[in-house]
Amino acid sequence: MEWSWPESVLSNGERVKEELMQGRELAGKLCRVFDDHKSTLVSGFGGSGGGSAEDLVDKILGSFANTLLILNGKESDGEIVSGDQIQGISSGGGSADSSSWDANHTAAVIKSEDFYEESCKSTSTFKDRRGSYKRRKTSHSWIRDTPALADDGHGWRKYGQKRILNSKHSRNYYRCTHKFEQSCKATKYVQQIQDHPPMFRTTYHGNHTCRDYLKASELLLDCTSPRESSNFIRFSDTKQDHPFFSFFTSVKKEELVFKEESIIKEEIPPTSDDRVMTSHDNHSWLCDYLVSPDLTTFESSGPPSRFSSILDELEHEDVISRLMMGSFDLDEVLQYI
DNA sequence: CAGATTTGACCATC
DNA sequence: GATGGTCAAATCTG
Numbered sequence: 256m257e258w259s260w261p262e263s264v265l266s267n268g269e270r271v272k273e274e275l276m277q278g279r280e281l282a283g284k285l286c287r288v289f290d291d292h293k294s295t296l297v298s299g300f301g302g303s304g305g306g307s308a309e310d311l312v313d314k315i316l317g318s319f320a321n322t323l324l325i326l327n328g329k330e331s332d333g334e335i336v337s338g339d340q341i342q343g344i345s346s347g348g349g350s351a352d353s354s355s356w357d358a359n360h361t362a363a364v365i366k367s368e369d370f371y372e373e374s375c376k377s378t379s380t381f382k383d384r385r386g387s388y389k390r391r392k393t394s395h396s397w398i399r400d401t402p403a404l405a406d407d408g409h410g411w412r413k414y415g416q417k418r419i420l421n422s423k424h425s426r427n428y429y430r431c432t433h434k435f436e437q438s439c440k441a442t443k444y445v446q447q448i449q450d451h452p453p454m455f456r457t458t459y460h461g462n463h464t465c466r467d468y469l470k471a472s473e474l475l476l477d478c479t480s481p482r483e484s485s486n487f488i489r490f491s492d493t494k495q496d497h498p499f500f501s502f503f504t505s506v507k508k509e510e511l512v513f514k515e516e517s518i519i520k521e522e523i524p525p526t527s528d529d530r531v532m533t534s535h536d537n538h539s540w541l542c543d544y545l546v547s548p549d550l551t552t553f554e555s556s557g558p559p560s561r562f563s564s565i566l567d568e569l570e571h572e573d574v575i576s577r578l579m580m581g582s583f584d585l586d587e588v589l590q591y592i
Numbered sequence: 593c594a595g596a597t598t599t600g601a602c603c604a605t606c
Numbered sequence: 607g608a609t610g611g612t613c614a615a616a617t618c619t620g
Contacts, residue, residue, distance in 0.1 A: 413597055415612060428611070432596095444611085597618070606609080 399457045400448070409463060411443065422446060433465035440464060 399407075410432030418425045424447035431439035440461040448456045 412595085414614095416598070417610065417612095420609065426610085430612090442611090593620105595619090598616080600613105600615095602611105602613075604609105604611090606607100 396458055396460045399459070401455050401457065402452055403455065407457075409441065419446065422448075423450070424448075431463060431465055437465040 411429035412432050412434075413427055414430050415428035416425050417428065426444050426446040428444045429442060431441040433439040434441075441459070441463040442461055443457055443459045445455055445457045448454050
């Protein structure tokens with residue numbers, strides 16, 4: 256299937272270029288900050304050459320977020336944000352309409368909240384007590400709507416089914432197949448929310464920490480803590496070791512699934528709840544957007560992963576590698592836009 | 593027979 | 607008390 260880029264995107268090429276260049280520049284600054292403070296990776300360290308590491312991370316993330324927004328044709332809506340605004344958007348109750356990222360395609364919605372509440376379950380010491388748990392209140396979750404029960408590439412085991420109030424269809428609960436072997440905390444539940452055409456809403460909780468997705472999960476976990484996440488940014492790493500690369504490799508694989516199963520028109524009336532991205536962390540929503548471990552965000556952020564389509568064309572790993580190394584020719588990207 | 597699914601029970605939270 | 611999330615025994619399936 257061939258994808259054409261929206262007019263808005265075509266006309267935003269320059270803006271994309273600007274954002275990417277800014278991101279590259281900021282990444283370079285951050286790199287220098289790390290060089291200056293190799294031995295003192297502690298919170299609050301001041302940065303040289305343009306701000307603290309945290310500020311730079313904010314700006315870089317903001318830059319990439321803007322790029323993604325532009326790629327999705329949203330610049331004209333005034334949603335481009337600066338790094339400083341990320342928190343406002345993510346925690347301010349929904350100024351950023353996440354659905355707009357993919358308005359004509361899947362209805363993926365991110366609801367970023369606190370990640371992995373360790374106290375999610377209280378049964379570890381009371382194994383015989385059925386249903387003894389703590390209702391998840393602030394666990395990290397995101398939603399994906401699909402016209403069919405899509406395979407997201409993970410092994411899931413159903414562990415429950417429940418009729419939900421005001422819902423015609425019962426909700427099915429799944430946990431990761433590797434929950435016990437690898438202590439993978441990923442769970443999801445699937446509920447049919449619409450009959451004609453059939454629409455299934457999958458709500459994911461937690462992230463896969465099981466083997467195949469370990470790297471991406473590590474990155475996501477780390478993104479919840481900007482300072483800690485900095486430990487994963489190694490600009491001189493080989494691409495095999497870089498979290499981004501394993502992520503994008505996965506993107507390619509997941510994209511195939513997406514193409515077959517998740518090409519839909521958005522027909523679900525927006526609910527205030529769904530359209531709001533919340534976060535208690537400055538970065539987590541963006542991290543989700545970039546590196547959701549099972550890639551639901553990327554999968555559903557537009558036509559069959561427009562971004563990853565570019566990456567496919569350009570041998571995606573190499574693109575990111577060069578982008579991160581600052582040796583990427585932005586015009587090369589833009590010619591695909 | 594091992595692993596997956598079904599289903600009623602249990603319990604925290606609202 | 608209603609609801610939603612999870613547990614685990616029973617059952618199914620390959």
